[in-house]
Amino acid sequence: MRFADIAGYDALKKALAGMADSGRVAHAMLLYENDGCGALALALAYAQYLACEHPHDGDSCGHCPSCNRIAKLIHPDLHFVFPTNTGSKSGKTKAENIVSDVYMEDFRALAVENPYFLESQLMEAIGLETKSWGVNVAEAKELLRILSLTSIEGGWKFVVFYLPEMLGLQAANKLLKLVEEPPEKTLFLFITHQPQKVLQTIFSRCQSLRIPPLPVEDVAAALSARGYGDGTSSSALASLRPEAAEQARMCGGSLGTALYALRNGDDMQQFEQWFTQLMDALLSGSLVDAWAVGDQIAALSSREKQKAFCIFVSDMLRKIFLMQQKMEDLSYATASRGEICKRLAGKISPKFASRMQPFLDKTVYYIDRNVSQKILFTDLIDRMSVNINRV
Numbered sequence: 001m002r003f004a005d006i007a008g009y010d011a012l013k014k015a016l017a018g019m020a021d022s023g024r025v026a027h028a029m030l031l032y033e034n035d036g037c038g039a040l041a042l043a044l045a046y047a048q049y050l051a052c053e054h055p056h057d058g059d060s061c062g063h064c065p066s067c068n069r070i071a072k073l074i075h076p077d078l079h080f081v082f083p084t085n086t087g088s089k090s091g092k093t094k095a096e097n098i099v100s101d102v103y104m105e106d107f108r109a110l111a112v113e114n115p116y117f118l119e120s121q122l123m124e125a126i127g128l129e130t131k132s133w134g135v136n137v138a139e140a141k142e143l144l145r146i147l148s149l150t151s152i153e154g155g156w157k158f159v160v161f162y163l164p165e166m167l168g169l170q171a172a173n174k175l176l177k178l179v180e181e182p183p184e185k186t187l188f189l190f191i192t193h194q195p196q197k198v199l200q201t202i203f204s205r206c207q208s209l210r211i212p213p214l215p216v217e218d219v220a221a222a223l224s225a226r227g228y229g230d231g232t233s234s235s236a237l238a239s240l241r242p243e244a245a246e247q248a249r250m251c252g253g254s255l256g257t258a259l260y261a262l263r264n265g266d267d268m269q270q271f272e273q274w275f276t277q278l279m280d281a282l283l284s285g286s287l288v289d290a291w292a293v294g295d296q297i298a299a300l301s302s303r304e305k306q307k308a309f310c311i312f313v314s315d316m317l318r319k320i321f322l323m324q325q326k327m328e329d330l331s332y333a334t335a336s337r338g339e340i341c342k343r344l345a346g347k348i349s350p351k352f353a354s355r356m357q358p359f360l361d362k363t364v365y366y367i368d369r370n371v372s373q374k375i376l377f378t379d380l381i382d383r384m385s386v387n388i389n390r391v
Contacts, residue, residue, distance in 0.1 A: 001041055001044040001045045001048055001070070001071055001115060002045055002048065002059050002060050002062050003017065003049065003059045003060075004059055005041070005045070006038060006041045006042060006045055007038070007214060007218050007219070007221060007222035007225075007255060008038075008215065008218035008221075008222075009038065009042065009211070009214075012042065012211070013042070013045070013058070014058060016042065016046045016049070017049060017058040020046070020049055020055075021058075025050065025187060026187075026206070026207035027179075027182050027186065027187060027188065028182070028187075028188040028190065028206040028207065029187070029189055029190065029206055029207050029208075030164075030190045030192060030195065030198065030203065030206035030207070030208045030209070031189065031191050031192070031209050031211055032191075032192045032195040032208065032209075032210055032211065033191070033192075033193060033210075033211035033212075034193065034213055034252060034253065035118050035119055035193050035254060035256060035257070036116050036117070036118045036251075036254035036255060036256020036257045036259075036260070037116075037211050037212070037213055037214065037253060037254050037255065037256070038211060038214070038255060038256075039191045039211045040111065040115045040116070040117075040160070040162065040191055041115040041116060042211065043160050043191060044070065044073075044115060044160070045060070046189070047070060047078060047156070047158045047160070047187070047189065048066070048067055048070040048071065050155075050156050050158075050187070051066040051067075051070060051075065051077075051153075051155055051156055051158075052064060052066055053065070053066055053067075066155075071112075072108075072112060073108045073111060073112055074108070075153075075158075076152040076153060077151050077152055077153055077155065077156060077157045078158045078160070079143070079146055079157070079158065079159050080100055080104065080107060080159075080160050080161075080162065081100050081135065081139060081143060081159060081160070081161045081162065082100050082103075082107065082122065082135075082161075082162040082163060083133040083134050083135050083162075083163050083166040084098045084099065084100060084102065084103060084126070084128075084133055084134075084135070084136070085098060085128055085131045085132065085133045085134070086098060087103075087126055087127035087128040087131060089103065089106060089126055089127040095136070096136060096137070096138060097138050098136065098138065099136075099138050099139045099142045100139060101142070103125075103126040106125045106126050106127075107122070107125070107126065109125070110122060110125045114256070116255045116256035116259060117256055118256050118257065118260055119163070119193065120302070120304030120305075120307075120308070121256075121260065122162075123302070124302065124304070129301060129302035129303070129304065132370065133166065134166045134167070134168055135167040135171055136168065136171055137170050137171045140171040140172075140174040140175050141174065143159065143175065143178070144175070144178060147159070147178060147182065147183055147186060148183075151185065155185065156185045156186070156187060157183070157186045157187070158186075158187050158189065159186070159187070159188045159189065160189045160191065161189065161190045161191065162191050163191065163193065164190045164191075164192055164198050164199075165192050165193070165194045165195075165197035165198050167198075167199060167202065169199065172199050172201060172202060176201055176202070176205070179202060179205050179206075180205050188206070190202070195208070212253070213252055213253020213254060214253040214254070214255060215253070216237060216248055216249055216253075217235070217236055217237055219248045219251060219253065219255050219258055220235075220236035220237040220239075220240055220244075220245070220248040221236040222255050223236075223240060223244050223247070223248055223255075223258060223259075223262070224236045224239055224240060226259070228240055228241055228244035228262065229241070229244065237249075242334055242335070243262065243265070244258075245332070246332050246333065246334050246337075247261050247262055249332040250315055250332060267305065267308070268312070271308070271309050271312040272312075272336065272337060272340070274293050274296065274297060274309070275312065275313060275316055275340070276340055277289070277293050278290055278293045278294075278381070278384075279344055279348075279388075281293065282381075282384055282385050282388050283344075283347055283348070283389075287381070287382075287385055290381045290384075290385065291378060291381060293381075294374075294377035294378055294380070294381045295374065295377075297309050297373075297377050298373040298374040298377045300373075303367050303368070303370075303373075306367050306373055306377075307364045307367050310360045310363050310367075311360075311364070313356075313360060314356075314357060314360050316340070317352065317353035317356060317357070318331075318353060319331040319332075319333050319337065319338075319341045320341045320344050320345050320348065320352075320353060321350065321352075321354070323341055323342055323345040324345045325350075328342075348388050348389065349387065349388065349389055349390055349391060351387075351390070351391070352387055352388055352390075355387045355390070356383070356384060356387060359380055359383050359384075360380070363376050363377070363379075363380050
């Protein structure tokens with residue numbers, strides 16, 4: 001992964017290259033981002049630049065043996081840590097003995113294909129869709145063992161630590177001294193989506209760097225480079241196919257989110273169908289039909305898909321509200337979703353979207369905490385029925 005392969009972030013890429021060139025490399029960095037915004041890609045490009053045998057013009061060469069191995073995530077001095085648990089691909093290994101290496105083949109395949117992957121995609125890749133996960137003591141012990149050894153290639157040793165907010169207190173205590181005073185030429189690259197949940201003892205030992213959401217045009221350029229545009233316009237956004245342009249605008253600056261939505265079009269179509277059925281049932285006063293939709297959502301194969309449906313509903317309500325305010329141009333809806341929203345805009349309360357947003361957020365919050373999904377969606381639908389026509 002070269003800096004040139006990463007969409008946007010020109011100032012950040014220049015700053016990272018400058019740190020490497022000046023020799024002022026922090027021993028531990030905390031990159032915090034919204035899910036799918038590119039922190040992993042930047043971390044890998046930074047590691048590749050430091051390990052490159054022939055860096056030039058502020059970037060790695062991309063051709064030397066070190067660059068080739070890091071690009072394939074098989075460099076012997078590049079180590080990964082991420083949350084785990086026993087899952088469908090872990091065999092008979094006990095949970096307390098599970099470490100990242102158990103799932104490394106699946107992680108590597110996912111990250112090489114798409115370094116902008118979402119948390120939910122990693123959970124699916126390693127077979128933990130229905131389980132909680134975390135970084136355990138066994139992982140900390142394994143990391144201590146690995147970093148006590150000499151660098152195999154005689155250069156830098158890198159630890160890319162994905163989601164340190166999932167690090168337990170006992171495991172963290174074993175790593176504190178190592179993070180504070182690592183062996184010479186050892187670099188920790190922590191990637192977090194919730195920096196407020198990272199243990200303060202870890203946070204305080206890192207140089208923090210915010211990876212902001214990408215501007216719409218940068219997302220559009222990245223999508224166009226991945227085959228979602230036709231190159232008919234000088235503007236990357238204008239050259240995108242309609243569904244890709246919608247995702248570029250509504251992904252919140254997360255290329256990973258946009259790619260996930262585009263690659264999982266069947267899920268989005270199903271969400272659109274359920275949303276339409278749910279709203280029509282509520283408007284007709286048929287709670288039984290509305291609850292039937294809720295039961296289908298609660299029966300989805302993973303919590304991440306249930307959360308994705310809540311996010312989809314939130315976005316659709318935003319589009320409806322904008323249409324109610326005569327701001328249709330800002331809704332950025334595809335043709336099919338635009339028709340749904342226009343039809344519903346004249347039937348529901350203008351205050352419905354703002355009233356429902358806190359309940360949608362709470363539903364996502366409690367899904368993460370493994371509360372019964374059937375209870376959650378029954379409660380959410382009840383609240384929707386009360387507020388849909390409330391003045």
